[in-house]
Amino acid sequence: MKILYITNGINGAGGLERVLSVKASYLADQYGYDVIIATLNEEYHHPFYPFSASVHFETFGAGGSGLSYVLNYCKAVKQLVREVQPDVISVCDDGLKGFFIPRIIGKKFTVIYERHASVMLNDSAVSHQIMKWLARDFQKLVVLTKGNLQEWPAGNLQVIPNPVSFYPGGSSSLENKRIIAVGSHSYNKGYDRLLEVWKKTADLYPDWSLEIYGKSSGNHEYENLAASMKLKNISFYAPVDNIQEKYQEADIFVLPSRSEGFGMVLIEAMACGLPVVSFDCPHGPADIITTGQDGFLVENGNIEEFADRLQRLMNDGELRKKMGRAGREQVKKYLPEVVMKEWDALFRNLVKKENPSLLPRP
Secondary structure (H helix, E strand, C coil): CEEEEEECCCCCCCHHHHHHHHHHHHHHHHCCCEEEEEEECCCCCCCCCCCCCCCEEEEECCCCCCHHHHHHHHHHHHHHHHHHCCCEEEEECCCCHHHHHHHHHCCCCEEEEECCCCCCCCCCHHHHHHHHHHHHHCCEEEECCCHHHHHCCCCCEEECCCCCCCCCCCCCCCCCCEEEEECCCCHHHCHHHHHHHHHCCHHHCCCCEEEEECCCCCCCHHHHHHHHCCCCCEEEECCCCCHHHHHHCCCEEEECCCCCCCCHHHHHHHHCCCCEEEECCCCCHHHHCCECCCEEEECCCCHHHHHHHHHHHHHCHHHHHHHHHHHHHHHHHHCHHHHHHHHHHHHHHHHHHHCCCCCCCC
16 A cells, blocks of 8 residues: 655654654554655755655655745645555645645545644634634544544544654663653743743752753743753753653653643653653643553643642652553553554555455454
């Protein structure tokens, strides 16, 4: 079966790129799919995350601005699909333009849409209404959490969570007195809120450190904010491709986000045996965390409660280890061999409707 993923790019260090590397590689290597990933205006392909050598990459271009850009984008998409002739097209573009692809290429092809972000991230009310209207054109619209179902009209929805990127053989020792956060320096990721939490915590625990991994903003907003707040024992690091090692050197994972599409970093940290503290933001953490068992889910924006739950874990090594063990067990349902069965079944059922002679995999 030939699958064409259409996305903006695969060279970045974001969650979508990481998930796509896992999914595309698994489909190619374990199920024998012919997988093509097409990126927009990406002159070269140098993925931050590893892809299987069996995955193929294409680039389609769309230059200009305004109406010229729209026309060039439509032309490029049509040409790409005509050349590839895929069995299924999966659109992985959280912007508005991706919703027009079924109308651009017509009804000849099977097209699904994968939504990797909450509409609360950056969509205006107007663009979201347009998206909901156009969403009916897809054979399936796949979201990541039960909470995401509320954002889209019923009819063609399906929930398939992200697969975890890794599941190491061993857990963190949880004895290094390190707290870790992972994610780009955007307003949505809530690092200003995390700095407020750390302000209430750092002086009480001078032997603990907070480490933040992620792409910095151009003006180093949060590094400067931390300096102006005179925060101690806090470090900022660029994204690393061996983030698993950093999780395994830490004791607690924190997620201060204002919204999430899923919370990939949560299941990665839990796979490494870390207890987690997260705001109950829309949507994702509530699907992943069983509060009091594998971590703490905190009222969204409640700085005092977040600091209290974090400090409780810092004070109690046995609680950290108990929650860490529970988290590792909990995230087994996100292993690729579990999640990718759902994707294989979805793709085959969609193609079977168009080609009844294609039997489902035994």
